[in-house]
Amino acid sequence: MANDEASLALPPVVVTLPAALVNLFPGCVRRVDLSAATVGDAIDALDARWPGMRDRICDSRPGIRRHINVFVGGERATLETRLAPGAAIMVLTAISGG
Amino acid sequence: MAKKVLILVGTKKGAFIVESDAARSSWALRGPFCAAWPMNHVIADPVTGTIYGGGGNEWFGPAVWKSTDLGATWTHSSEGLAYDAGEQPIKAVWSVAHGAGSLYAGVEPAGLFRSDDYGQSWRHIAGLRNHPSRPKWQPGGGGLILHSLVPHPNDKGQLWVGISAAGVFHTADGGETWEPRNRGTRADFLPAGQNYPEYGQCVHCLVIAPGMPDRLYQQNHCGMYRSEDGGRHWDSIEPGLPSTFGFPAAVHPRDPATLYLLPLNGDTTGRYVPDGKAAVWRTRDCGGSWQALRNGLPQENAFFGVLRRAMATDRLAPAGVYFGTNTGTLFASADEGDTWNCVAQYLPAIFSVETLVVEA
Secondary structure: OOHHHHHHOOOEEEEEOOHHHHOOOOOOOOEEEEEOOEHHHHHHHHHHHOOOHHHHHEEOOOEEOOOEEEEEOOEEOOOOOEOOOOOEEEEEEOHHHO | OOEEEEEEEEEOOEEEEEEEEOOOOOOEEEEEEHHHOOEEEEEEOOOOOOEEEEEEEOOOEEEEEEEOOOOOOOEEEOEOOOOOOOOOOOOEEEEEEEEOOEEEEEEEOOEEEEEOOOOOEOEEOOOOOOOOOHHHOOOEOOEOEEEEEEEOOOOOOOEEEEEEOOEEEEEOOOOOOOEEOOOOOOOOOOOOOOOOOOOOOOEEEEEEEOOEEEEEEEEEOOEEEEEOOOOOOOEEOOOOOOOOEEEEEEEOOOOOOOEEEEEEOOOOOOOOOHHHOOOEEEEOOOOOOOEEEOOOOOOOOOOOOOOOEOEEEOOOOOOOEEEEOOOOOEEEEOOOOOOOEEEEOOOOOEEEEEEEEEEO
């Protein structure tokens, strides 16, 4: 299946990024619309648009960085969390990180 | 042609640049840079003027920052700067060095990476962490950190690294294989009879003498040392110094017999400058004798320390000497340490000081 057809099959979601992260990538915006089946896929999609962003959200275990929180629909999520159409994903810097 | 001198300062909250002309009498501060990240080591390539900064942010992890316009703009990258899945992730970059056309990064937990594209992407030099001693590496007080990187000036296959607290290691084959080089340096924190182990010493700073690549100097948690054989054997150069404890070391840009140290009062008594009086100590004879340099430094109620990468020299003549304190004050000398001035204060805790001299 072509890439654009594949993405159309994926649920559309919206990701909100923290300002401290947005400021590291010229041209990045706080609210991003994309299509992804899981939180991990959404992060991959962000990385495709802004190379290097995955490394800022995830570490090499692999997992979401210890002091980053990702919420889906208000619930704490992991990379494996599946996304429904219209899901709202919030990436937040945790207070534990300073 | 007129020159300008840049002091590159890594701090707990960002990188700063303090700049002067070759007279080094009036300084201007710029910064903070690098999104106010903790910046553990900021260096420059003296040929291209490119500035590199290694750091790590609690939220966003490790990265090497880079500026090709003397700090006006910055980018960052951590592409390839990672261990394998399942291993403890890299927390921060603690040292950066350039040598033989490559860029090296030392990280926490201790390991070595190399970039051959000016910091855009990195490759793990796995031979170091594959050394059979690694399961016994213990962290120092600040963590298990590769904080000293010393490329051989002429042989691209040779590199020395200093790890707290695994000791000094050397490679002659570009990082494929390594050997510990700690014979003669003490580990006072081990039981009597075990104080001179093959590895496990808490080296604080490792530097190489200009023009004499077999001569190295080392500031250790437990003493100060010189080697004349590439680190295979170390001799104490402590007699004449006020303590056996300190963090930074800086070599003269041209004289292999001149070294600058900044001994502190001890590891359990505050880690301040001794007796509340600041002094840089200089030897002109490879550590045979020492001179305290105090002119212009505070001589009462001084309770600061200077961390392992926070002292440097510049390549002008007479050589400039610089150090930054963990209380955010930067001192500079334009006459090889004979006299000092405070050139910046109220900065965040200073982690590193390096210099760059460029055409104005």
